[in-house]
Amino acid sequence: MLLNPVQVTLGCQVQVTAQRLEDELGEERSGFITGCPADWAELPRPDLPLVVGLDGGYVHSCTQRTRRDGWFEVIAGKTMPAEGRSSCFGYVQTYDSKPKRRLFDVLAAQGMQANQQVTFLTDGGEDIRDLPHYLNPQAEHLLDWFHLTMRITVLTQLAKGLRVPPELSATLAAELQRLKWFLWHGNVFRSLQTVDDITTDLEDQDTGGQQDKDRHDKLAKAVREFGGYLAANASAIPNFGERYHAGEIISTSFVESAVNQVISKRMVKKQQMRWSPRGAHLLLQIRTRVLNDTLAEDYQRWYPDFNHTPHRQDQAA
Numbered sequence: 001m002l003l004n005p006v007q008v009t010l011g012c013q014v015q016v017t018a019q020r021l022e023d024e025l026g027e028e029r030s031g032f033i034t035g036c037p038a039d040w041a042e043l044p045r046p047d048l049p050l051v052v053g054l055d056g057g058y059v060h061s062c063t064q065r066t067r068r069d070g071w072f073e074v075i076a077g078k079t080m081p082a083e084g085r086s087s088c089f090g091y092v093q094t095y096d097s098k099p100k101r102r103l104f105d106v107l108a109a110q111g112m113q114a115n116q117q118v119t120f121l122t123d124g125g126e127d128i129r130d131l132p133h134y135l136n137p138q139a140e141h142l143l144d145w146f147h148l149t150m151r152i153t154v155l156t157q158l159a160k161g162l163r164v165p166p167e168l169s170a171t172l173a174a175e176l177q178r179l180k181w182f183l184w185h186g187n188v189f190r191s192l193q194t195v196d197d198i199t200t201d202l203e204d205q206d207t208g209g210q211q212d213k214d215r216h217d218k219l220a221k222a223v224r225e226f227g228g229y230l231a232a233n234a235s236a237i238p239n240f241g242e243r244y245h246a247g248e249i250i251s252t253s254f255v256e257s258a259v260n261q262v263i264s265k266r267m268v269k270k271q272q273m274r275w276s277p278r279g280a281h282l283l284l285q286i287r288t289r290v291l292n293d294t295l296a297e298d299y300q301r302w303y304p305d306f307n308h309t310p311h312r313q314d315q316a317a
Helices: 005-024 037-041 099-109 145-160 166-184 188-203 210-232 240-245 253-268 277-292 295-302
Strands: 050-060 071-080 087-092 118-122 139-143
Touching: 005 277, 005 295, 050 099, 050 253, 071 099, 071 253, 071 277, 087 099, 087 253, 087 277, 139 145, 145 166, 145 210, 166 188, 166 240, 188 210, 253 277, 277 295
Parallel strands: 050 118, 118 139
Antiparallel strands: 050 071, 071 087
């Protein structure tokens, strides 16, 4: 696809602006908790908890050669205060060297205090599991129920594809439902026991032809991986039932809109462009600032005489 000179100039300006913002970003740290707990107690009473959701999406790489390869991951997030406007942020996971600093600055811009509770919801993946750690002394880190139950749904579909005796099929279905029930109530110990029971049932089952063996092995591998996933995220699995009935957020579904706005709408849906990690990352910094309505503030900080009048649709009848 050929670009006209205006598009090329605009693209260059976007990259220059984004790079300037990147250069202003402070140093990365392993943690941002500072001060003394006694001093935190003296801070003004904070607002209600901040809720932060993190999710990922995939973008076409400029090195893509086939439909199955050449993708890289983009992390998008959304912070929701109890009152006021939410903010979104994004970065390319393999390119960004300051993701923790980036998230901390977003939270600080929303007035986060050291004595304020912050709830982080993630899918438990290795790429973002540790990102929210050591950002706030009052933080709680929770596994997202949506991603958790989707994994069980995949296991259920794989189990339905097995050619096994009816009694074993019924046993697997019941065990998977029991697994979901234990997780809903935050019982990690019984959940891991159930995963072991399913693994044992599969190991004791004789398989028929090669196709049946492949299906059996695929399910067995998925169950083992799910057990490892639960063990790695055990401390982040709450009693979802209690939280749900208390009106507390248990899912990152609210982040889906941010993923669509930040990633899908500009980089995937109906788009034929391919991206380099750097190009996608820099565009994300501009895109999120436009969505947060803060880009004009950056220009006013750089150019005091800059005057920005937001475009408003004519309301005249």
